[in-house]
Amino acid sequence: MNSPDGSKNLLATLRRIGALTAPYFRSEEKWTARALLAAIVALNLGTVYMLVLNNEWYARFYDALQNKDQAVFWREIIFFCWIAAGYIAIAILKFYLTQLLQLRWRAWMTRSYLARWMADHTFYHLELARYGQKDGQSPDNPDQRIQEDMQLFTDYTMTLSMGLLNAVVTLVSFIGILWGLSGVTSVSLFGNTYTVPGSMVWIALAYCAAGTIITHYIGRPLIGLNYQQQRFEADFRHHLVRVREYSEAIALDRGEQVEHEQLKLRFGSVLRNYLQLITKQKNLVAFTASFGQASVIFAFIVQAPRFFSGAIQLGQLMQVNSAFGRVQDSLSWFVDNYDRVAVWRATADRLTSFEAAMRAHASETSALERTPAVSGEGLQAADVSVTLPDGVPLIQGAALAVQPGDSVLLQGPSGSGKSTLFRAFAGIWPFANGRVSIPANAMFIPQRPYVPNGRLRDALAYPQPASAYTDTQLVQALKEAMLPDLATRLDDSDAWSQKLSGGEQQRLAIARVLLRKPAWVFADEATSALDAETEETLYHRLTSGVKAAGGAIVSIAHRASVGAFHDRRWTLVPESNGSAARYRVEAM
């Protein structure tokens, strides 16, 4: 799904575009959407009607010129002003309503994708699947799909489909006119004379069919190249953002050179692909420009014998030329828009693969049966096994229990799966099975807490709204977490994740726990960056807090000193060679 296949047929593309488009026009906004669409279609038809009026005007106007008829000349000039006024009014309204529909559609689509991406940890699972290559359809750069592709898709769907509608209606309107104006042409072939009605129509059809086939042949590589271009651009931007986010670590590591090389590498891919893209585009432009220029004189050349023989007047010649131009314009829709169709199709492919990945995630349920513990009961884990995203078994058959009042230390070698076992208990690790019942009011402190930028009070209350707490509660939590200096800065806005030291960020995460007062706490290396004295004070506060609330604490820690704050131990020990999994848990 991630790479476009040039041979994918038109029908499949249209089906994909239909599947991306239909939900909005069937959504709760459907009546507004359909009304706007109907108005836009009507305005497009109005534009074509204006063109028909304009074409008839051509004949009258040029005949007046040829006959040097001043009265008709001025009457037609006034009539033209009316047509022009109608055309302008329609153009303004059409632009405004089209933009409005596009905006509403994009807004709806973005909201709907955001809701699905954020639901059920989809955003996290798609990343896991990507790195674990668990499924081949995990999309790259979902940020780009949500931010850029949706804008492009709605824009191109509207402009291209309305352009196509215009082309079809113009074609239908003018083909009749052109047919009538073409008269009957006699063609001599192999000694026989044939009469061909509507010759200009046949000529226009043949001319444009040839143009379309050649355009498709020249422009086909653009679809794949556009798809790749969007991907390379997103990869480059993503790397730039990472350098910005990890600026300090990179600077300390003296990693500038490596990052610079990496950025150049990614930008190199952008440039190389772009160069290929413009080379192919150049061929397409060469053809479409020649095609367009040839069209200017084509009808004159074909009609010249009839004009010079006196069969038709100047007015009719101009009218045939104008009608031929319209028919040829409509038939050349594909020639003129090939470039945009290529971008449109690449965007639709990207959104479809994103959609498919989200759908696949929604239908995939974790085999871990996770239920809320009955009030007063603790954590019960039975036969819990955890695997890595690539399917490698990590921990097998864990049977564990924690009673209210307990404090348990989970230990084991680095990389043995301690954090992953916590992720499974938290219900976010999809590659686990077995049964877990866990108290509903459990709070997990991750190894690297997320500290949003903005006001300190929001970072402290995260993910709850700061308004859920009084200033007194917020200040008290900061003081209890041994961050008294921050107590006066609740309303300061800053890049806290970069400003606060590692230890301060850990204390902020502990302040959140002290603020929310959950009965159950799962702390993953929550104090690893703190000095022994602060660690002891904070552990004392955490343990007495959960015990007072009738709960327990389970901690992961490497430092032996943390053991002193816990009554029991779980240890991850390497499995003997016979087992598929790498580790098992021994409870003491």
Ligand SMILES: Nc1ncnc2c1ncn2[C@@H]1O[C@H](COP(=O)(O)OP(=O)(O)OP(=O)(O)O)[C@@H](O)[C@H]1O
């Ligand atoms: N998203 C992921 N994709 C692939 N592998 C992962 C992912 N997350 C963790 N792992 C792997 O799972 C294994 C266990 O990781 P985990 O973080 O649970 O270890 P840990 O015991 O907590 O280690 P440490 O003590 O170093 O924090 C590691 O080998 C790690 O590389």
